[in-house]
Amino acid sequence: MLKAVLKKAGYTAFVLWGISLGTFALFALAPGDPAEVILQSRHESPDPQQIQALRQELGLNDPWAVRYCSWISAILSGDLGTSWQTGRPVSDTIWERIPATLELAGAAFLVMVLISCTCGGCAAFFRHRIPDHLIQAATIIITAMPAFWLGILLMYSFSLKFSLLPTTGRGTTAHLILPALTLAAGIAMLQASVLRTSLLRIMALDHIRFAAAKGLGRPMIFFRHILPAALVPMVILWGISLGQLAGGAVIVESVFAWPGIGRLTVDAVLARDIPTAQALILVLSFIFVVVSTLVDAVHRKLDPLLGHTL
């Protein structure tokens, strides 16, 4: 067991190292001279000497291997670099922005689980009847809608037309409703259809019929025998939805002017603020690799068919 854990941890570390190399290469190969970009962002018209001086200062004239080593050693000691846009340490900005994104992602996760369980359950129990058809039609439409369009439409109808909820920004729970719903809707409908299939598959199994035959009540059958088995595929879906939520947060935070990591990424990319974008990619992929490894482990524990090896 310990050996398997260590092996998995070693492999995860290797993947993370590869990602750091890839991130570094991506930004090193990007067209445009960073020194020129920085000087222009300070609203100066740079002359060649200034650019040369700044290149020397930033270490851009060093060989690649040297630059990579100094970059990665700075990151390992906790220094994610300085933003070219604001001149502040990137780690400060990220720490400031993370709570907003966690709040949004957490709320969206709750909404997602709620919608997927309700719709998936309804569709399975009313199979081939009107609620099932309605939910399937809604799934096709909502998964084909771009999230930002759904966001704009919700904002128009709930905030502008009926003034029930605030349009943009962060603060009260009311601010959270529309962004969380926008972020969750598409993913939740896909999950609902998986839950529907999963429930129907379990309900057709022999041991369910046996449980009914021996006189067990319907709620008992559902909560003891059907639900736990049907939720196994959902665990992995909920686990990987973290990545989808983060990707969607980039869009939704921009629509609703939500001050989180996603909005920060967009701003950094559009302003060509390379240290910030680089640090964000690294931090985000670190979180995802760790989380998906954990989700995978939990899933293997829950699904006896996959075996107990890590």
Add this chain to the structure above:
Amino acid sequence: MKTLSFPPVRLTFGGFLFALAAAAGIFYPWLVPNDPLAADLSLRLMPPNPAYPLGTDQLGRCVFSRILAGTRISLSGAVAASVLSLVLGAAMGVCAALIRGWVRAFFTGLIDMGLALPGLILALVVSGLLGGGFQSLVIGLALANWPWWARLIRGLVSTARQKDYVLAGRTAGLKKTRLLTHYLLPQIQGPVLAAAVLRTGRIILAFSSLTYLGLGPAPPAPEWGRMLQEAGIYMTRAPWLMLAPGLAITLVVGALHLMGQGLDREAP
């Protein structure tokens, strides 16, 4: 067991819708009622009327013509990114499934690294770094999607190679390339085609999301995501502007989803 064979409703309906969109993308220069780029500030923010079926935008351009013209940008970009990522991912996936030893470990590691980051963020950063034009968007989306393809095709090929007749072919001493092209790839082409159609729909969504954020072809170009971003600004004065581009995206992506689901059911 299939007792009744229904006509493939989803495939037919989705295919019909997508064919309409593709026709609009190809033939729009002959179909548009007005020049999609011609601005006239005296006609700005008009509601729908006979001369301008979907009204005019903030610069007085015909929204209907811009929607038709935008079809070409979205479809060509998404199809290009889809094909590019499929080719890249297929090469990696086949290598990871068939070659043993260090090569497999290398490609497996590469795929896991690629899967580590949410695709949309990778696409955003890559296309932003490359300058944010149409081509950089295609490259960014292709780079973001190949790991997904590589994982799918690695799984499909790994299953396909365990079939008895593949073993028979190997025992008969066939060349590896012939085994791949005549024994393995025909087995996986059905599921791959269905997945490709579905994936192209997802890529159209990602494409319009990125243009909504401000990347993509430069401003006068009629692009659906960009049109929605501009419509959001004039939400109170001209709410009808935000309907058509979103509906266009939803219809095209929905058509691709229906086609993909139909193909998935037809596949053996």
